[in-house]
Amino acid sequence: HYFCTDEELVYENFYGDFGPLNLAMLYRYCCKLNKKLKYFSLSRKKIVYYTSFDQRKRANAAFLIGAYAVIYLKKTPEEAYRMLLAGSNPPYLPFRDASFGNCTYNLTILDCLQGINKALQHGFFDFKTFDVDEYEHYERVENGDFNWIIPGKFLAFSG
Structure with a gap:
């Protein structure tokens, strides 16, 4: 069973930024994948998540x-990232900020996975609640x- 979320979970950019996708989109993705894994009709099929060749997608x-691997499969960020690097795929484009001009730093997928892991460890988010x-x-x-960065303690406003 093949599925793609390229047109369903779309980042709303401000300038040259393109991600990472927010917690609501991550939540929707995880729910979708969990549902597919529980479907009886898919129980004997391999589930393949695919995307386009667009570097941002x-x-x-x-x-x-x-x-998903960090949250539900209990992989470390490094283990999950290594799985993403397996094979002969081109490197992943790092995320950038929403400011005008050149980006002065790179935010990698590994950085994001480490952030998710740290938030889980400290109870900053839990998809059950x-x-x-x-x-x-x-x-x-x-x-x-x-958005609440630390629930009930640290609030971030856009702008």
Whole structure:
């Protein structure tokens, strides 16, 4: 069974930024994959997640499956990243910030996986209690455009 989320989970950029995808999109991806893994009709099939050759979509797809491996398969960020590097695929494009001009640093998929792992270790997020509707509500500009970095302690506003 083959599936792709390139047109479903799309990063909304400001300038030259292209990811990583936010927690709501990661949550939706994980729910989708977990559902596929539980479907009786797919129980005897291999599930293949694929993406296009677009470097930005490749990086976001790799982040999603790598984060899934960290969250649900209990892989270390390094183990998950090594699996992504296996084979003869071209390197992944690093993420960049939303500012104008040249990017002064690279945010790699490994950096993102390490962040997910650290957030899990410290209880900053848990998909069992994650409220995706609330997250997406407050992410919109008209509702404040903010996210809790540390729930109940550290709030980040856009701008």
